Amino acid sequence: MLPRHHDPILAIATAPGRGAVGMVRVSGKDLKPLALALFGRMLPPREAVYLPFCDAAGIPIDRGLALYFAAPHSFTGEDVLELQAHGGPVVLQLLLARCMEAASQRDPQAGQLVLPHLRLAAAGEFSERAFLNDKIDLTQAEAIADLIDASTEAAARSAAQSLSGAFSKEVHALRDALTRLRMLVEATLDFPEEEIDFLQKADASGQLERIQAALQAVFARASQGALLREGIQVVIAGQPNAGKSSLLNALAGAELAIVTPIAGTTRDRVQETIQIEGVPIHVIDTAGLRASVDTVELIGIERAWEAITAADVVLFLHDLTRAAEPSYQAGDVEIRSALQQKLPSGVPVIDIWNKADAVSTALQPEGITLSAKTGHGLDALRQALLQAAGWQAPAGGSFIARERHIQALRSVDAHCREAAAHLASQAQALDLLAEELRLAQGALSDITGEFSSDDLLGVIFSQFCIGK
Structure with missing residues (x-):
């Protein structure tokens, strides 16, 4: 201290x-x-x-x-x-x-x-x-700050779960199971002359499999909790006058962005956080993407690409009323090519076809067809966003989690996988098996703060408000 x-x-x-x-x-x-x-x-x-x-x-x-x-x-x-x-x-x-x-x-x-x-x-x-x-342990301390900062009801309830010790209880159960298995391995190493195969008699392989299954369940709940805490960043991209600002307003249920028939009205990013089933969705409206000589518009387009490349999900918005125009089609092709080049791999791009209310023909393009003006198709878009985010409400409820918790659980999983490989070779690698179990224990202890450096504590608690 x-x-x-x-x-x-x-x-x-x-x-x-x-x-x-x-x-x-x-x-x-x-x-x-x-x-x-x-x-x-x-x-x-x-x-x-x-x-x-x-x-x-x-x-x-x-x-x-x-x-x-x-x-x-x-x-x-x-x-x-x-x-x-x-x-x-x-x-x-x-x-x-x-x-x-x-x-x-x-x-x-x-x-x-x-x-x-x-x-x-x-x-x-x-x-x-x-x-x-x-x-309190470290996960409970972090849950205090997360409860204060919760942006949705679901996030607040998940933070309360962690504050009550639900997350800590799961971590301690995993750690105790690893401790018991490690004791068996250490006993086998300490008494090699014994003819009794401690590991086989105690079903060490089955114990490790059960630990891995429990770890996956904890990881699933923690991942959903991290999503409730952080949310996802969604960027609306497309050509000018496709209805990007109208879509932002429709999702937010408020007139946040200026909407006019004039192409290029939006010159800078406009952001609003909405929630879908308790998940925070940070939606960003950007300037229309096109070739331009206007200095101000070019700055807006540059900022649009900055937002797009940092997005978790991109909504590529198309205008149904101009879908048959060759020049409009060429613009969309150019934007799609740029998205493929600039977006990191794995970032989903959802095609959205807007202005369905203004089209009489029964067009069925690939993607989601909607009308930002009437609200038709918005529910389908909301569900697509949840799917893209990976949201699945856990049966037992989620507990709030942070990126460091997720990384620690991934580390535990990696060590358990290595331990399983060593266990399969049995006596030839029991010392390595014991070491992997020890490392897995250490990663779990990092979550609750049993073995945390003063530097880590300083970073965590400096993000709290004064007086708490």
Whole structure:
């Protein structure tokens, strides 16, 4: 534990701005002297006390609730003091300053500072204290930030699942199963003279297969959770006046982009996040792709290609009313060729044929036919986007996950595959089998933070809000 983790910390724990209630939170090893200096009395643990919050001269700053949580029965595992006042920024700043002032005073009885080294908390430091004091593991700590940042109801529910320990429980079960199997392998290595084949008797091969099956189930749920957290980036591309802005507006259900009959109206990217079955879809409308001598339009087209090459899914929008025009067909061919050259492999391109309401003939081009004006075909597009994203609602529900969790689970899978290969050769490679199982264990422990470097913790908790 770094020296800074021993300092008592202080922060405003509610969002910036005005509100009905605001909170100042303090966490440290012994906060009784601070409570006595602030209120002239001790506070009963875990009991809300309504009293005045006064400055050093005894003049009330506000009246509110004070709560004292004695260690280890608190969020951080340390003593925690919470002051709940009216949520005005000035009031909360005055309370913050008063706490710092009281901490720097000398206790007349003890003859020392009331609370030495009290300082403002860094981002996420309260949650970091909770992790370091074994109140939560790393996946639960990350779930706190994900719950706060959730952009959809499904993402919030998945984050709550992780915060309750659902993800951690699955990881611990996998780790325990790997530990048992590794013990068998180590026993075989330690006692080679024994005639009993420990691995065959204990069905080591069957155990490993069951671990791999359980790992795949966890990976599927975690992948869906990662999708709920991150969403996918969808870019609408096509020639000018194909209805890209109209499609964005139709998907968003709001007039976000300017729509006119004039080709080239959209000069820059317009982005909106929508949700489909709880999955965040970040939709970007771009400038029409065509040859141009207009400097501003060329900049817009360049930015359009930047967005396209970074997309998870591209919606290639076509205009049904111009589908038979040779010049329009040539433009689409040129765009498709450019997409094939510039897009990374594996990025899906969905052909969308717009303006079905304006065409009387029964055209059935390949792709999805819709009308951004009437809404016809939008449901089919939404389902196509979910399919392209790989969304499948897990039967047991998902838990929120991050890219580092996915990478760690992939690493576990790779080590298990290597272990299975070594197990097949049995005695000739048992030492390598034991090592692969150890590496798989380590990758699982990285997820929950049992073996995490201070650098990794710094990156994770720095993304939290102040006061949490």
